[in-house]
Amino acid sequence: MVYSVRKSILTRLVRLAWLPLCFLLVACHVDMYDQPKYKPNDVSTFFPDGRAMQPPPANTVPLNSYNPDSPLMTGRIEGQLADQLPPEIRLDAALLAHGQSRYNAFCAPCHGLVGDGQGVIAYRGPMTVPSLHQDRLRTVQIGYFFDVITNGVGRMYSYASRIPPEDRWAIAAYVRALQLSQNADVALLTEAELEQVRAGR
Template sequence: MKLHLLVLLAALAVSACDEMSDQPRYDEYAPSTLFPDGKSMQSPPAGTMARGDPEPLTSLRERPPMSLALLKRGQERFGIYCTPCHDAAGTGHGTVPSRGFPNPPSFHIQRLVDAPSRYFVDVITHGHGVMYSYADRVVPADRWAITAYIRALQLSANTPVAALSRAERTRLREASP
């Protein structure tokens, strides 16, 4: 008796899930009242790209020249995508690891200081260890910008204060809490 009741309930549950197969939609070239131009097929928004589009992949292969604009873009993107795990200084003590996720390695360990810049771009692209790929979030040109900023973090951590100019030391003292 219980088995019959269970089979009946399962059949009812499956038959109730058919609402999704009959949804209203437009065919590709059908007229549409939804959009102002009357077409159902719309052009993609500006800035979007198809998977495998060769143009962005070219920017992934070619390292851009170092510039202040590249570093600033890298700092911005690092703050968005990397800081939650790696923290602002790149030491691997971000808010995500503080809540139980494994700590990522510090960018200041010798292995990563000695690593080629391409390594960081590849890790952003493909992921490594428990870090998943950011290829769908970070455009190829920004991967190089983040890498440039990581290199700046590595240099700044090992630069003695005495190597800074008087103006830079003053700014550093003013910025310190």
């Protein structure tokens, strides 16, 4: 009697165990494998050129295209802080304008719009933010600013994950221009430039 009951229970359990397997078998369709898709070198009516394989979009950056040890990525030349922009970065008005935009977004809250260390965060908080116009920072290599943005210093944390290398160089170039604007020798300005200064332009 006991054996018969056990056998009956075991039989029911086996039958119940088959139910999930049956559901899985029903759920599996070859559609998931044979779904509509293009293969390399297929013809496509979707694109104007009739090809399924399309060239990469403009400004696509190939994987591992950067040399991690290059001056562009490290701010250093043969281990020493770079004293000039890397060859990939062109110094022009567009670079400085972009650097100003990135500086205002990431740096000005602490360093201030003119780099005097009187940004909103510094004004409201107890910490002291160094002025970018002190003699020590006016004479350091431009690679120093790239290095600080990349790795941080003191209470300033790294911005490497927030600011791409090209933008870090743009900020560094703008900081140099900002330093010059606040410490320029008026005697070196032309009359036209003096008129612009007086007009606040």
